[in-house]
Amino acid sequence: MNFLLLIDEIVIAAIIxxxxxxxxxxxxxxxxxxxxILSLIALIIYIILYKKSGILLNGAFVxxxxxxxxxxxxxxxxxxxxxxxxxxxxxxxxRMGAYYILLLxxxxxxxxxxxxxxLITLYVGLELATVSLxxxxxxxxxxxxxxxxxxxxxxxxxxxxxxxxxGISLIYASTRTTYLEKILFYSTVPGISPVFILGIILIxxxxxxxxxxxxxxxxxxxxxxxxxxxxTAFISTVSKTAGFIFLxxxxxxxxxxxxxxWLPVFVVISFLTxxxxxxxxxxxxxxxxxxxxxxxSQAGYILVGFVGVSVIGISSVIFYLFVYTFTNxxxxxxxxxxxxxxxxxxxxxxSGLAQREPLLALTFLLSLLSLAGIPPLAGFVGxxxxxxxxxQKDFLILVILATLNSTxxxxxxxxxxxxxxxxxxxxxxxxxxLPISLKIxxxxxxxxxxxxxxxxxxxxxTTFNVSQExxxx
Amino acid sequence: MNLFLNSFPVLTTIYxxxxxxxxxxxxxPEKNHRAIKITSLFFTSISFLLSIILFFSYDFHRGGLQFxxxxxxxxxxxxxxxxxxxxxxxxxxxxxxxxxxxGVLASWDVNVRPKEFFMLLLTLVTGVFGVxxxxxxxxxFLFYEVAVLPMYLLIGIWGTGDKQYSAMxxxxxxxxxxxxxxxxxLGLYFATGLNxxxxxxxxxxxxxxxxxxxxxxxxxxxxxxxxxxxxxxxxSPDGHASAPTAVSMLHAxxxxxxxxxGCLVIAVYLLPEGAKFWLPFVxxxxxxxxxxxxxxxxxxxxxxxxxxxxxVSHMGIVLLxxxxxxxxxxxxxxxxxxxxxxxTGLFFGLVGMVYGRTHTRMINEMSGLAKKIPALAAFFxxxxxxxxxxxxxxxFVAEIITFIGAYRTYPVITIICVTGIVFTAYYVLRAxxxxxxxxxxxxxxxxxxxxxxxxxxLFILMFFIVAIGFYPFYIMNVINSAVxxxxxxxxxx
Numbered sequence: 001m002n003f004l005l006l007i008d009e010i011v012i013a014a015i016i017x018x019x020x021x022x023x024x025x026x027x028x029x030x031x032x033x034x035x036x037i038l039s040l041i042a043l044i045i046y047i048i049l050y051k052k053s054g055i056l057l058n059g060a061f062v063x064x065x066x067x068x069x070x071x072x073x074x075x076x077x078x079x080x081x082x083x084x085x086x087x088x089x090x091x092x093x094x095r096m097g098a099y100y101i102l103l104l105x106x107x108x109x110x111x112x113x114x115x116x117x118x119l120i121t122l123y124v125g126l127e128l129a130t131v132s133l134x135x136x137x138x139x140x141x142x143x144x145x146x147x148x149x150x151x152x153x154x155x156x157x158x159x160x161x162x163x164x165x166x167g168i169s170l171i172y173a174s175t176r177t178t179y180l181e182k183i184l185f186y187s188t189v190p191g192i193s194p195v196f197i198l199g200i201i202l203i204x205x206x207x208x209x210x211x212x213x214x215x216x217x218x219x220x221x222x223x224x225x226x227x228x229x230x231x232t233a234f235i236s237t238v239s240k241t242a243g244f245i246f247l248x249x250x251x252x253x254x255x256x257x258x259x260x261x262w263l264p265v266f267v268v269i270s271f272l273t274x275x276x277x278x279x280x281x282x283x284x285x286x287x288x289x290x291x292x293x294x295x296x297s298q299a300g301y302i303l304v305g306f307v308g309v310s311v312i313g314i315s316s317v318i319f320y321l322f323v324y325t326f327t328n329x330x331x332x333x334x335x336x337x338x339x340x341x342x343x344x345x346x347x348x349x350x351s352g353l354a355q356r357e358p359l360l361a362l363t364f365l366l367s368l369l370s371l372a373g374i375p376p377l378a379g380f381v382g383x384x385x386x387x388x389x390x391x392q393k394d395f396l397i398l399v400i401l402a403t404l405n406s407t408x409x410x411x412x413x414x415x416x417x418x419x420x421x422x423x424x425x426x427x428x429x430x431x432x433x434l435p436i437s438l439k440i441x442x443x444x445x446x447x448x449x450x451x452x453x454x455x456x457x458x459x460x461x462t463t464f465n466v467s468q469e470x471x472x473x
Numbered sequence: 474m475n476l477f478l479n480s481f482p483v484l485t486t487i488y489x490x491x492x493x494x495x496x497x498x499x500x501x502p503e504k505n506h507r508a509i510k511i512t513s514l515f516f517t518s519i520s521f522l523l524s525i526i527l528f529f530s531y532d533f534h535r536g537g538l539q540f541x542x543x544x545x546x547x548x549x550x551x552x553x554x555x556x557x558x559x560x561x562x563x564x565x566x567x568x569x570x571x572x573x574x575x576g577v578l579a580s581w582d583v584n585v586r587p588k589e590f591f592m593l594l595l596t597l598v599t600g601v602f603g604v605x606x607x608x609x610x611x612x613x614f615l616f617y618e619v620a621v622l623p624m625y626l627l628i629g630i631w632g633t634g635d636k637q638y639s640a641m642x643x644x645x646x647x648x649x650x651x652x653x654x655x656x657x658x659l660g661l662y663f664a665t666g667l668n669x670x671x672x673x674x675x676x677x678x679x680x681x682x683x684x685x686x687x688x689x690x691x692x693x694x695x696x697x698x699x700x701x702x703x704x705x706x707x708x709s710p711d712g713h714a715s716a717p718t719a720v721s722m723l724h725a726x727x728x729x730x731x732x733x734x735g736c737l738v739i740a741v742y743l744l745p746e747g748a749k750f751w752l753p754f755v756x757x758x759x760x761x762x763x764x765x766x767x768x769x770x771x772x773x774x775x776x777x778x779x780x781x782x783x784x785v786s787h788m789g790i791v792l793l794x795x796x797x798x799x800x801x802x803x804x805x806x807x808x809x810x811x812x813x814x815x816x817t818g819l820f821f822g823l824v825g826m827v828y829g830r831t832h833t834r835m836i837n838e839m840s841g842l843a844k845k846i847p848a849l850a851a852f853f854x855x856x857x858x859x860x861x862x863x864x865x866x867x868x869f870v871a872e873i874i875t876f877i878g879a880y881r882t883y884p885v886i887t888i889i890c891v892t893g894i895v896f897t898a899y900y901v902l903r904a905x906x907x908x909x910x911x912x913x914x915x916x917x918x919x920x921x922x923x924x925x926x927x928x929x930x931l932f933i934l935m936f937f938i939v940a941i942g943f944y945p946f947y948i949m950n951v952i953n954s955a956v957x958x959x960x961x962x963x964x965x966x
Contacts, residue, residue, distance in 0.1 A: 403653070
């Protein structure tokens with residue numbers, strides 16, 4: 001037993017304890033924030049440099065390529081979220097420490113989620129992450145929207161967790177095991193019990209909720225609008241990464257023998273998710289709701305790559321998640337920077353932003369165009385790779401629908417860009433002053449969008465290599 | 474000369490120059506209009522000069538791809554950085570060089586947010602140059618999208634009339650086209666199973682007939698949208714009419730050619746069987762293009778709309794040439810791309826200059842302008858004559874070659890199309906007569922003729938029209954060296 005494999009998770013747990021202490025000692029609450037960021041940066045450097053591999057606890061916990069790269073994506077997201085939070089989250093001093101602790105425990109849960117190959121461990125990781133997120137969503141105790149969002153998220157999240165757990169229990173009932181590897185082995189045995197199939201279906205429903213895939217997406221806009229914006233950014237970006245890797249572990253690996261059953265379902269879900277997400281985004285007046293629907297449609301695109309199952313499919317999903325982390329967080333960074341000064345999330349108020357704060361407008365331009373998949377930005381390479389993966393399995397119609405959907409999405413992104421670049425600012429506007437932490441976040445995300453767009457070669461190779469590892473040695 | 478060009482990556486330099494200017498512009502203060510314009514002009518001039526040198530250094534006896542630059546980029550999925558040019562490419566690169574330099578000159582009076590204007594304009598041109606050089610389909614698509622998107626802001630911010638509607642319409646139409654192209658490109662890639670997007674490899678692969686018949690329309694329509702193929706042309710008159718002068722010049726002059734280029738070099742060349750199956754239908758559509766474009770221009774009162782509709786009509790001639798599948802018609806089509814590019818650049822430039830003086834584009838509101846602005850009037854009349862196909866100017870050469878070639882394949886269709894030219898003659902002559910002759914309106918008593926900068930721009934464009942009209946042989950040799958291969962592939966059973 002080599003517990004060194006768990007070192008990343010242990011470090012996070014230690015950071016949580018230290019923040020408790022720091023929060024108790026120092027009056028200035030920003031110190032917890034800085035500590036959060038610095039320690040995570042140290043951790044991510046350690047992870048990048050020292051890639052491990054192995055299994056623990058009879059294969060319940062695994063450190064393979066996917067969990068390695070997944071952790072890098074998650075921590076990147078968590079670090080940027082830290083930069084987004086420090087100067088903008090307006091929580092009373094008492095609860096500021098709790099804010100970072102909850103962020104960390106959510107991250108820890110997701111790290112467990114992407115590194116386990118056993119259903120109960122998966123479920124524990126998932127719950128640790130989502131329960132932390134429920135609390136974070138409602139952390140603005142005096143804000144009705146925040147509370148409403150928290151409650152909605154809690155109730156619907158608990159419901160979906162219940163469905164998921166029910167599915168897990170049915171899988172266990174029919175296979176007598178919760179280890180993914182053994183379930184995979186079981187599924188090669190002829191004569192599958194219908195209970196097993198029902199289990200797969202229930203898990204599929206539960207996962208779709210977490211990914212906010214249509215028709216389990218209805219909670220998304222309300223929660224995203226009500227939650228504090230950095231938390232919205234975190235949920236819509238970082239938790240998506242964990243969700244999709246969870247999906248890959250279950251479907252591209254464990255239930256791969258049943259792809260005749262779930263593949264068509266995901267093709268349909270993918271189409272519905274991107275199309276409905278895009279159509280509903282068009283009439284939105286609130287930027288957070290617009291981004292919420294855009295997030296839904298993005299989940300649809302990622303599913304296009306996902307249905308290309310094989311190594312390329314997995315690799316394209318992981319690459320896109322990395323791209324998406326920078327792109328989506330860039331968009332939210334702008335929303336945070338804007339509302340931090342103006343207190344508004346209405347798209348109308350973005351008029352003339354290019355003249356009020358060019359850096360914000362430029363970041364928004366790049367991130368929205370990257371979300372729409374315009375070269376030479378990261379989103380283009382990412383989407384190209386996703387569609388490539390689907391095409392390799394001959395999903396021509398789905399790919400055409402997806403590319404047309406990209407065009408559709410450009411319509412509402414352009415409406416926002418039009419406000420910023422073509423319209424003149426409203427009268428008596430103030431220049432927008434950005435806190436330094438936010439500027440750092442903007443620069444990191446811009447760099448990510450451009451670099452992954454222009455020089456994606458190495459990262460694509462890496463995702464390809466780690467994806468090969470999922471099928472094990 | 475070749476030694477000089479081979480000593481550095483000339484193609485990369487040509488498309489990088491505008492991009493370099495964009496980066497420099499970032500650091501020039503907003504208020505310094507002069508510096509912004511001079512920087513833009515300087516870097517685009519370098520591209521222009523290099524594209525002229527490139528054109529004359531291209532060895533048409535040898536033919537094929539020359540000035541090749543090839544580097545690995547994203548190896549896992551067969552994406553290379555692969556630039557090269559053949560006879561068609563050098564012609565179109567030259568066209569782009571001509572149009573961008575004159576476009577920058579024609580934008581000398583842009584004083585609203587000029588920094589952003591030139592940055593977007595030059596980004597656009599980077600994309601256009603890139604498309605005409607890229608021989609890897611991924612790279613091609615990348616440049617293609619870069620060339621399309623800045624248009625939205627250029628029209629939306631600096632346009633006239635119903636600019637936001639036009640800008641959105643144009644962008645969405647073109648991106649629907651590019652969505653189809655992307656799917657088509659991926660289809661080509663996986664059909665070969667060779668794990669490469671390199672054009673020269675794909676070109677040698679023989680695609681199955683059924684595959685060709687399915688994918689040809691996907692690719693052809695994708696590019697056809699940009700080439701204003703009827704019934705997907707409706708973005709074009711609105712877009713061109715609303716765009717600021719330089720953008721109209723670039724768009725009608727070069728970007729529409731980019732669509733025709735894609736139709737020819739990607740759809741027809743890679744999928745000849747599919748082409749043979751579908752092109753007769755395309756020929757029918759081009760009739761509508763030519764006749765409808767002419768009639769549309771005929772009905773318009775706005776000078777810019779007249780030119781925009783005539784572009785639809787002229788692009789119809791290009792597409793008819795492509796649809797005719799023989800080498801004569803194809804050469805004519807490529808020459809028409811070049812000729813129409815220069816001519817329409819001149820047209821839109823002139824319309825912009827006249828509009829800048831009179832502040833109206835309605836032909837009924839202008840009369841007798843020749844008395845006050847004789848130089849502009851002279852240029853305008855020459856261009857008009859070129860557009861109706863007067864011998865001695867480039868339009869005549871291109872159109873007659875295309876029509877002779879097309880007649881061999883589709884005699885009836887060609888005869889109908891030639892009548893389109895009669896309409897052209899009528900609407901051009903009518904518009905010119907109203908604007909420039911007759912009694913001078915008092916409003917316009919103190920108009921000033923073209924200044925030096927405007928004159929330079931017009932002169933460069935006119936030079937190429939006349940030069941090709943009188944001596945088309947060199948450019949025809951260059952074009953034929955590339956078109957021969959395509960025609961041969963179409964002839965093969």
